[in-house]
Amino acid sequence: MSGLLRICTAGSVDDGKSTLIGRLLYDSRGVYEDQVRSVRAASRNRTAGPIDFSLFTDGLRAEREQGITIDVAYRYFATARRKFILADTPGHEQYTRNMATGASTADVAILLVDARHGVREQTERHARIARLLGISTFVLAVNKMDLVDFDRAVFDRIHGEFARLVDGAAVHAIPLSALDGDNVIAPSARTPWFSGPSLLSYLESVELDRTSDNSAFRLPVQLVLRPTHDFRGYAGRIASGRIRAGDTITVWPSGLTTRIARIVTWDGDLDEAFAPMSVTLALEDEVDVSRGDVLARGPIHVSRRFAANVVWMDERPLDPGRPYLLKHTTRTVAAEVDRPLKLNDIGPITVTTATPIVFDGYRDNRTTGSFVLIDPSTNFTAGAGMIAHALDEQAESSNQTSASARIAQAARSAATDAEAAETVRLMLEEILT
Amino acid sequence: MHGTFVDEPPAAADVRLDHLRALEAESIHIIREVVAEFERPVMLYSIGKDSSVLLRLAQKAFHPAPIPFPLLHIDTTYKFREMIEFRDRYAAEIGARLIVHTNDEAIADGTQPFAVGTQRCCGLLKTKALLDALQDGGFDAAFGGARRDEERSRAKERIFSLRDARGQWDPKRQRPELWHLLNSRIRPGESIRVFPLSNWTEIDVWHYIHAEQIPVVPLYFAKERLVIVRGNSLIVPEQPFVPLHKDERLELVKCRMRSLGCSPCTGAVRSDADTVPQIIEELVAARHSERQLRIIDHDQDGSMELKKREGYF
Numbered sequence: 024m025s026g027l028l029r030i031c032t033a034g035s036v037d038d039g040k041s042t043l044i045g046r047l048l049y050d051s052r053g054v055y056e057d058q059v060r061s062v063r064a065a066s067r068n069r070t071a072g073p074i075d076f077s078l079f080t081d082g083l084r085a086e087r088e089q090g091i092t093i094d095v096a097y098r099y100f101a102t103a104r105r106k107f108i109l110a111d112t113p114g115h116e117q118y119t120r121n122m123a124t125g126a127s128t129a130d131v132a133i134l135l136v137d138a139r140h141g142v143r144e145q146t147e148r149h150a151r152i153a154r155l156l157g158i159s160t161f162v163l164a165v166n167k168m169d170l171v172d173f174d175r176a177v178f179d180r181i182h183g184e185f186a187r188l189v190d191g192a193a194v195h196a197i198p199l200s201a202l203d204g205d206n207v208i209a210p211s212a213r214t215p216w217f218s219g220p221s222l223l224s225y226l227e228s229v230e231l232d233r234t235s236d237n238s239a240f241r242l243p244v245q246l247v248l249r250p251t252h253d254f255r256g257y258a259g260r261i262a263s264g265r266i267r268a269g270d271t272i273t274v275w276p277s278g279l280t281t282r283i284a285r286i287v288t289w290d291g292d293l294d295e296a297f298a299p300m301s302v303t304l305a306l307e308d309e310v311d312v313s314r315g316d317v318l319a320r321g322p323i324h325v326s327r328r329f330a331a332n333v334v335w336m337d338e339r340p341l342d343p344g345r346p347y348l349l350k351h352t353t354r355t356v357a358a359e360v361d362r363p364l365k366l367n368d369i370g371p372i373t374v375t376t377a378t379p380i381v382f383d384g385y386r387d388n389r390t391t392g393s394f395v396l397i398d399p400s401t402n403f404t405a406g407a408g409m410i411a412h413a414l415d416e417q418a419e420s421s422n423q424t425s426a427s428a429r430i431a432q433a434a435r436s437a438a439t440d441a442e443a444a445e446t447v448r449l450m451l452e453e454i455l456t
Numbered sequence: 457m458h459g460t461f462v463d464e465p466p467a468a469a470d471v472r473l474d475h476l477r478a479l480e481a482e483s484i485h486i487i488r489e490v491v492a493e494f495e496r497p498v499m500l501y502s503i504g505k506d507s508s509v510l511l512r513l514a515q516k517a518f519h520p521a522p523i524p525f526p527l528l529h530i531d532t533t534y535k536f537r538e539m540i541e542f543r544d545r546y547a548a549e550i551g552a553r554l555i556v557h558t559n560d561e562a563i564a565d566g567t568q569p570f571a572v573g574t575q576r577c578c579g580l581l582k583t584k585a586l587l588d589a590l591q592d593g594g595f596d597a598a599f600g601g602a603r604r605d606e607e608r609s610r611a612k613e614r615i616f617s618l619r620d621a622r623g624q625w626d627p628k629r630q631r632p633e634l635w636h637l638l639n640s641r642i643r644p645g646e647s648i649r650v651f652p653l654s655n656w657t658e659i660d661v662w663h664y665i666h667a668e669q670i671p672v673v674p675l676y677f678a679k680e681r682l683v684i685v686r687g688n689s690l691i692v693p694e695q696p697f698v699p700l701h702k703d704e705r706l707e708l709v710k711c712r713m714r715s716l717g718c719s720p721c722t723g724a725v726r727s728d729a730d731t732v733p734q735i736i737e738e739l740v741a742a743r744h745s746e747r748q749l750r751i752i753d754h755d756q757d758g759s760m761e762l763k764k765r766e767g768y769f
């Protein structure tokens with residue numbers, strides 16, 4: 024749905040991110056007003072005023088100065104062409120977690136660089152996280168160009184360095200002055216050598232990666248709706264692809280095949296539905312379907328073991344000796360991993376789940392390829408995972424302790440340790456349900 | 457690139473449609489997740505426009521089944537009469553189960569904003585009443601219509617907002633939310649507030665009301681009303697205790713409400729907008745944030761953040 028563009032931003036402290044976002048929010052609102060017959064069409068000089076645009080983006084600066092919570096903040100702006108959801112991720116301390124959170128749903132990442140400093144180590148890390156989270160479209164905002172006399176050579180050098188970092192991604196570099204407004208909303212006369220669109224024009228017109236529209240149909244079942252005995256519908260959000268009434272689908276993990284009888288919505292039955300719509304499907308045959316199952320077309324993986332990249336977001340390290348809860352689409356299962364990770368680590372690990380999950384690789388599908396790890400003793404969302412590929416279930420190496428051995432071990436310490444007792448309860452619950 | 461903006465702009469309602477459908481699908485997904493993973497959800501129903509949208513989304517989420525949870529209205533007894541009429545009529549019309557809760561003890565003690573101050577009044581009639589009602593009902597998840605664009609402390613609010621046993625919010629304990637994966641794990645006594653409209657703006661809400669023809673309280677539409685003109689605010693004197701200051705008198709002013717609350721503390725704005733498209737146009741032009749006229753948000757710096765910590769939405 025091209026009417027909505029999700030963006031995440033990242034930059035190092037003082038690169039001018041608050042100023043840039045403030046200006047986007049403020050000036051785009053001006054643009055929107057003008058277009059939808061504004062009252063104050065005249066007498067505006069957007070690039071001159073002594074407005075401190077960073078004030079628009081609330082207390083992030085203040086927070087930083089006071090050393091209190093730093094967190095992702097969401098901002099909204101719109102033009103007549105698009106609505107934008109911007110995840111503003113502060114670039115330090117918890118940046119890995121914030122950046123991953125912002126990037127997880129973003130279509131485009133804007134990375135800010137101070138023209139005087141060029142690409143820095145932190146820019147590299149931000150780009151790496153964004154790439155890992157599946158972002159393939161970048162805006163490289165080379166800011167504070169006014170402080171380098173709008174020198175084209177400076178811009179070209181930074182652009183070249185950055186392009187090498189994100190090999191294979193689309194990079195749109197823009198020379199900016201967030202403070203003065205150059206190339207933010209309208210092209211600047213101070214960069215005659217730059218022929219590309221302004222930042223806002225670019226965001227308004229950028230074509231999104233449409234692979235999810237063309238990829239195979241997937242719908243993780245959220246709920247079974249049974250208002251009367253003659254109706255049974257499976258409610259969920261289409262993760263990818265499209266479906267028509269009459270199409271053949273397979274229910275996973277059971278592997279049973281049936282056809283779509285009806286696509287039911289409050290607004291009436293549909294002939295066709297596509298991602299990311301929320302619908303209710305009625306099936307032709309009475310097959311057994313419950314929450315956590317996936318209705319799909321085309322090949323899909325069903326496995327208890329897979330390789331994944333995990334971003335660790337908890338102070339308490341990921342511990343291969345403990346079970347975690349893994350939430351994937353609409354299914355939550357107990358899981359174990361093969362190696363530790365510390366806060367802000369990003370690493371490839373092997374995950375083994377108590378019961379099989381139905382998935383795609385993250386590269387192919389951000390919804391059926393992603394999961395979170397929840398620490399059962401704190402309930403914190405401690406890890407964010409992207410599935411790389413399935414692994415052979417039989418290949419569990421013998422030097423790894425089995426789940427049952429681990430339950431036994433946990434049970435031994437459960438008598439004195441409330442947390443261990445909770446772990447045992449969870450593991451058993453998982454097996455018994 | 458100036459050309460981008462001189463193109464004939466599409467009519468406002470058209471361009472919104474496809475992003476509205478994307479927002480709608482996301483909200484329905486959230487509402488369904490809560491019903492699947494919590495034992496006793498409830499939907500806070502404030503009678504305002506955001507609640508009206510939330511209610512429509514709930515109808516859509518479970519169709520053809522009925523909404524599987526009750527609505528809860530915290531009645532301070534100082535809401536506009538038109539709001540209460542609308543509430544009772546609409547809930548009956550759509551067949552929703554409605555729970556109304558009032559802090560009767562505080563009312564009996566004479567609690568009202570001019571007697572105890574707005575902070576204490578809100579604390580007793582809204583926050584305490586809400587926490588009591590949630591506890592009485594044993595609800596572990598409460599849907600609210602709050603949006604992140606409303607106020608600065610909400611820009612960082614999660615979709616699932618974790619509350620401790622006393623309903624309080626701790627910004628440091630909120631969990632990261634990646635993709636559309638929502639963590640429903642809570643301990644006994646804890647609960648969550650759920651905000652399915654997190655990513656909607658005020659204008660999105662109105663566009664959706666327009667596209668869906670959702671009924672809203674007539675107070676949102678401009679008409680001539682008898683009000684007290686007090687500085688920039690227009691107060692509708694429905695409650696007998698609202699004092700008329702020296703030099704003030706009742707005036708007939710064409711006005712409407714941008715947000716609905718208790719009549720003594722919610723100012724009207726001068727307006728001619730008496731249809732939804734006119735309201736949208738007025739909003740697009742407006743420089744004022746929506747909550748500017750709700751006195752409660754100004755009684756203290758960062759007051760919304762404080763209220764949230766105490767258990768208010």
Ligand SMILES: Nc1nc2c(ncn2[C@@H]2O[C@H](COP(=O)(O)OP(=O)(O)O)[C@@H](O)[C@H]2O)c(=O)[nH]1
Binds near residue numbers: 036038041043170
């Ligand atoms: N000269 C110049 N200064 C800028 C520009 N953008 C931001 N600044 C200044 O750089 C400082 C840091 O900006 P701010 O937006 O707070 O940075 P943040 O830490 O990335 O959010 C402030 O003093 C801004 O006024 C720019 O384009 N040119």
